[in-house]
Amino acid sequence: MVSKRQFKAERIVVKVGTSTLVHENGKLNLKALDQLCYTLTGLVNEGREVVLVSSGAIGVGMGRVGLHERPQAISAQQALAAIGQSGLMALYQQRFTLYGQRIAQVLLTHDVLAYPTSRQNTLNSLERLLQWGVIPIVNENDVVAVDELDHKTKFGDNDQLSASVASLVDAELLIMLSDIDGFYDKNPRKFTDAKLYQRIRAIDEKILEAGGGQGTKFGTGGMATKLKAAQRMLAEDRMMLLANGKEPMIIDELLAGEPLGTLFAK
Ligand SMILES: Nc1ncnc2c1ncn2[C@@H]1O[C@H](COP(=O)(O)OP(=O)(O)O)[C@@H](O)[C@H]1O
Numbered sequence: 234m235v236s237k238r239q240f241k242a243e244r245i246v247v248k249v250g251t252s253t254l255v256h257e258n259g260k261l262n263l264k265a266l267d268q269l270c271y272t273l274t275g276l277v278n279e280g281r282e283v284v285l286v287s288s289g290a291i292g293v294g295m296g297r298v299g300l301h302e303r304p305q306a307i308s309a310q311q312a313l314a315a316i317g318q319s320g321l322m323a324l325y326q327q328r329f330t331l332y333g334q335r336i337a338q339v340l341l342t343h344d345v346l347a348y349p350t351s352r353q354n355t356l357n358s359l360e361r362l363l364q365w366g367v368i369p370i371v372n373e374n375d376v377v378a379v380d381e382l383d384h385k386t387k388f389g390d391n392d393q394l395s396a397s398v399a400s401l402v403d404a405e406l407l408i409m410l411s412d413i414d415g416f417y418d419k420n421p422r423k424f425t426d427a428k429l430y431q432r433i434r435a436i437d438e439k440i441l442e443a444g445g446g447q448g449t450k451f452g453t454g455g456m457a458t459k460l461k462a463a464q465r466m467l468a469e470d471r472m473m474l475l476a477n478g479k480e481p482m483i484i485d486e487l488l489a490g491e492p493l494g495t496l497f498a499k
């Protein structure tokens with residue numbers, strides 16, 4: 234018999250990718266957005282502390298401008314992020330307000346977390362927000378950060394940003410919602426016989442190889458950046474759950490210990 238997973242998870246970081254929030258045709262996935270806001274509010278009402286790391290600024294911006302392909306130029310991506318980020322927050326504000334949940338926008342860059350003073354200040358703000366029962370919604374400050382948008386250095390992507398945030402706020406668990414059921418031994422979009430890993434205790438060469446390559450049209454990182462995030466979580470004795478975000482209510486099942494998605498834990 235497979236024993237149930239157990240999480241105390243009083244403080245949780247949840248990361249949602251663009252592919253969860255925006256359909257392939259560029260339209261908003263309202264069902265996912267609504268479920269996400271409802272579910273996260275439920276967690277706060279239970280007494281948990283929740284930080285949401287949300288991508289989607291560029292995806293929402295593309296929808297607003299009517300673009301179907303992500304532009305190559307960094308300035309265009311940054312402009313789209315600026316358009317989309319305010320749109321994204323307006324959507325979150327509207328839905329969370331419906332459930333009586335307060336939110337806050339937190340835009341971070343790599344250097345903010347790298348310098349001790351700004352890191353500490355960020356932590357102080359986050360701690361205060363959590364203490365007040367607010368859900369901080371974190372994204373990269375895309376307008377000033379280029380390390381993410383050119384896709385050359387992968388640090389800045391939100392998969393790793395979410396691991397940095399989990400580390401900053403000392404969260405036991407990072408729930409990463411993506412467009413796929415979890416981590417497979419090979420890319421299931423290419424291989425129909427790919428097998429889902431239920432648990433990964435360490436990330437070795439074989440695992441890294443299985444996760445190689447880019448992801449979807451709107452998303453950026455693919456599995457490689459999720460594995461790096463998982464690597465960091467494992468190194469710090471935290472846990473990461475990778476699961477499908479098409480029904481964000483899955484978070485409740487995950488926290489109840491249901492064997493869904495892939496658990497990265499020692
Ligand atoms: N071994 C693997 N297991 C699962 N997905 C994989 C694997 N290798 C590559 N992928 C790809 O990674 C994608 C998820 O990454 P991405 O598109 O960046 O998502 P998100 O927008 O949620 O960050 C999957 O849809 C799949 O195409």
Ligand SMILES: N[C@@H](CCC(=O)OP(=O)(O)O)C(=O)O
Nearest residue numbers: 251288289290291391453454
């Ligand atoms: N900061 C960018 C997203 C970058 C990113 O990591 O995207 P994704 O691979 O969808 O999580 C945005 O909000 O569009």
